[in-house]
Amino acid sequence: MKLSALNITLLIIALTAGLLANSKSASKFLPKMILISGGYYLPLFKDDGETAKEFVKSFYLDSHPITNAEYLEFVKANSQWRKSKVKRIFADANYLREWKGDLELGKNVKANDPVCNVSWFAANAYSRWAGKRLPTVSEWEFAFSKNLIDKIEKLNSAKTFYEWTFDFNESNFQASSACGGAGSSANDPTNYAAFLRFSFRNSLKPNYCLEDLGFRCASGIHVNIHDKILSER
Amino acid sequence: MKNYLIAFIPAALLALAAFTYVDVVNGNSSKQGNQIQSLQTRSTAGDKEDACCKVEEGTGNHSDKSIYQLKSVWKDQDGNSVELKIFAGKKIVLAMIYTSCPTACPVIVNNMQKLEAVIPQKELKKCHFVLISIDPQRDTPSRLKQYAVEKQLDMRRWTLLTGSKNNVAELAELIGFRYKKNSNGNFIHSNLITFLDEDGVIKNQSEGLGQSSNVLLSILNK
Numbered sequence: 021m022k023l024s025a026l027n028i029t030l031l032i033i034a035l036t037a038g039l040l041a042n043s044k045s046a047s048k049f050l051p052k053m054i055l056i057s058g059g060y061y062l063p064l065f066k067d068d069g070e071t072a073k074e075f076v077k078s079f080y081l082d083s084h085p086i087t088n089a090e091y092l093e094f095v096k097a098n099s100q101w102r103k104s105k106v107k108r109i110f111a112d113a114n115y116l117r118e119w120k121g122d123l124e125l126g127k128n129v130k131a132n133d134p135v136c137n138v139s140w141f142a143a144n145a146y147s148r149w150a151g152k153r154l155p156t157v158s159e160w161e162f163a164f165s166k167n168l169i170d171k172i173e174k175l176n177s178a179k180t181f182y183e184w185t186f187d188f189n190e191s192n193f194q195a196s197s198a199c200g201g202a203g204s205s206a207n208d209p210t211n212y213a214a215f216l217r218f219s220f221r222n223s224l225k226p227n228y229c230l231e232d233l234g235f236r237c238a239s240g241i242h243v244n245i246h247d248k249i250l251s252e253r
Numbered sequence: 254m255k256n257y258l259i260a261f262i263p264a265a266l267l268a269l270a271a272f273t274y275v276d277v278v279n280g281n282s283s284k285q286g287n288q289i290q291s292l293q294t295r296s297t298a299g300d301k302e303d304a305c306c307k308v309e310e311g312t313g314n315h316s317d318k319s320i321y322q323l324k325s326v327w328k329d330q331d332g333n334s335v336e337l338k339i340f341a342g343k344k345i346v347l348a349m350i351y352t353s354c355p356t357a358c359p360v361i362v363n364n365m366q367k368l369e370a371v372i373p374q375k376e377l378k379k380c381h382f383v384l385i386s387i388d389p390q391r392d393t394p395s396r397l398k399q400y401a402v403e404k405q406l407d408m409r410r411w412t413l414l415t416g417s418k419n420n421v422a423e424l425a426e427l428i429g430f431r432y433k434k435n436s437n438g439n440f441i442h443s444n445l446i447t448f449l450d451e452d453g454v455i456k457n458q459s460e461g462l463g464q465s466s467n468v469l470l471s472i473l474n475k
Binding site: 141 | 317
């Protein structure tokens, strides 16, 4: 009797420890996100026959772009994303160019700087591994619009200029279909920074790795991240 | 003894709960494992490689430029879970479409059928036609099956797939297909037929809707 009670207690301890270990990888990514309350956003380019304003649902956005140190954890856990192993169809030859080795940043790369020279496929894979996703163009532009920029930039290192979005290709499609008169169909022709970002996204291919292009992750507000990670294993 | 019992009952309940939880978690993951394994068996039929390890690697022996490097799992029109690499070994004629499309997609499918009709019988055995939905919400496997019947697709040579939003985005990026959902639920999208070689490398693409079957045949044979 005594023995079996002890056994069960031990079992419970072991199982609890196991479950905690499981959730550890998820919770590690949880605290750095900011709630972006939903609202209306005016896309730079209008769609024919649609109202100009678009509603963006509330979501969480990482307070800072993914760092080299964080990305290192990802490549440790996913060997197919190491510098020497990545497939060219998913990342061009500049992938992690400044890193010294597969699992070594080297002297010139700071652990807390945003990771750059990562492709869209790599950024997307990281986001899913972290139980998150890439923000959409609308979400990104909405979060960085005037009202919210202070909140995010406080924690933002200024090194990356551009960030991947889930549907950069979609903005690409809109922009190219609206391309005829450059800025004529834009909602705010004076928004120079947004023009730059849209034209930059327009020039991207999903396996491009560029030195001023990083990413951060987003997440819906109703998603149980722990469950999501378990279900994707 | 009584004290033991008091301590034992909640402990036993906890253990039971923990076991149930672990069962659920394991049950799910082993189910997924089985799906992928059965797929592996299918895709590598006649291939002696160990199915489990190939899943780990996720790449098989395909070239770095092959779209079969994608590990995403899709559902076909019969509800089977499949990876794109099941198509390895065949020449693939592929289009991304959605079945509720009132305009361009029916033309693309029709063009592919016209192409199918002019490929010589001997060549046809080496070809397979794949339609991939960009509308996961509406295009369930059963809807795809219904579409195949409506369009009278020859299911010996055609497969229809649907997958997650992420699957669709990744594949679209790889083949350079552009699409955007409108507020009315329909899509604006590229009109694109993609030709893959036996290894899943893009050999050619045809953009637009107006190509005759003979033009498409010459593109296939290029």
